[in-house]
Amino acid sequence: MKLHQKSVLSFFHGYRTQAPDREGILLKKGARSISYQRRWFVLRGNLLFYLEHQADRTPLGLILLENCQVEPRLGATEPYAFTILTPGVEGTEGGRTYKLAAENQGELAAWLWALAGVSWRRLVALLPPLEAQYRELCQAAGQEPSSPPEDCGFLATLSPPSSFQELHEHFGKEIRVLQVVRRGLQSSDNRGSRSQAKGEQELNSC
């Protein structure tokens, strides 16, 4: 099957004025090697891109996150490890397990958090009730309902509502997630050292 790369690259590049959902360094275990490689990961929507370097124009690869499962991996030799399990073709082989690791607890929690809600399907289900409520409110107020903007530039001018309350909830939740992760890590014995990904790059190390 041919995935039209230009369409994907357009998505990757296209939103230059808009920050991705999350980006940062993660260690990625190669498919055929036991060592972890340091990669720059960029999350946009339901796609997770990884690059050799942050400044690279083209990603090394991408992971389709729709219907994936993300879990911390407490028994791993690498600390702050987690897996992304992607579904395979139903009924035959399973999907791929991506073994990743964050650089510290904060990063691990933040990535788990960000990856948990990426599903397109999950988000699209929110649209009908929200739209219905909006139209009802407009009707009650005698106001003409308007449509969401077509233009991407709209987001740049939007100011966050109730920002303090949301920050309060956000950090509170993040602390709770970190506490769970820390308890999990304390209960396991693993303090593996981080592998150094020096030397030549293997072609199939990703």
Next chain:
Amino acid sequence: MAAVVLPGGRRCGTFLARGRPAARRARLALRVLGPGGAMRYNEKELQALSRQPAELAAELGMRGPKKGSVLKRRLVKLVVNFLFYFRTDEAEPVGALLLEHCRVTQEEPSGFSISFIEDPERKYHFECRSEEQCQEWMGALRRASYEFMRRSLIFYRNEIQKMTGKDPLEQFGISEEARFQLGGLKA
């Protein structure tokens, strides 16, 4: 042994003399990037996605962007923000397009085209059996992008909050993770 510089000036790293020359060249060939780049992806992931329930699926005429492309009958299937197209008698798609940052334009008489904003001259043409089917597809394709959906959700959320003073995501008991995706925490 050699430092390889690829189109766009990207260095590919050095390759040690390992393995037979033919095998080395083959591995090198996999890594050489074309003008659009060659990202790695897992074909099974894409196949699995193509078998998911579709928002819309129909047999349409399809013509690729290259000059002199011929119209072919394809089973076209819209799944989340991807458009898959199959030969009508095959279970595996011929190809997939990611429907982000693209433009859907009506093309006379009852067709439409998809082009990507970064490359507006390259159009994927589709022909429908009726104007009605054409409008149905155009609407669905425009709503398919993750970014459009997110913009819409943020718009409704903000408008409702302005009118009621409350975040509608709270009322609906929508999860914290989903709210992250709607960027409520970003400036």
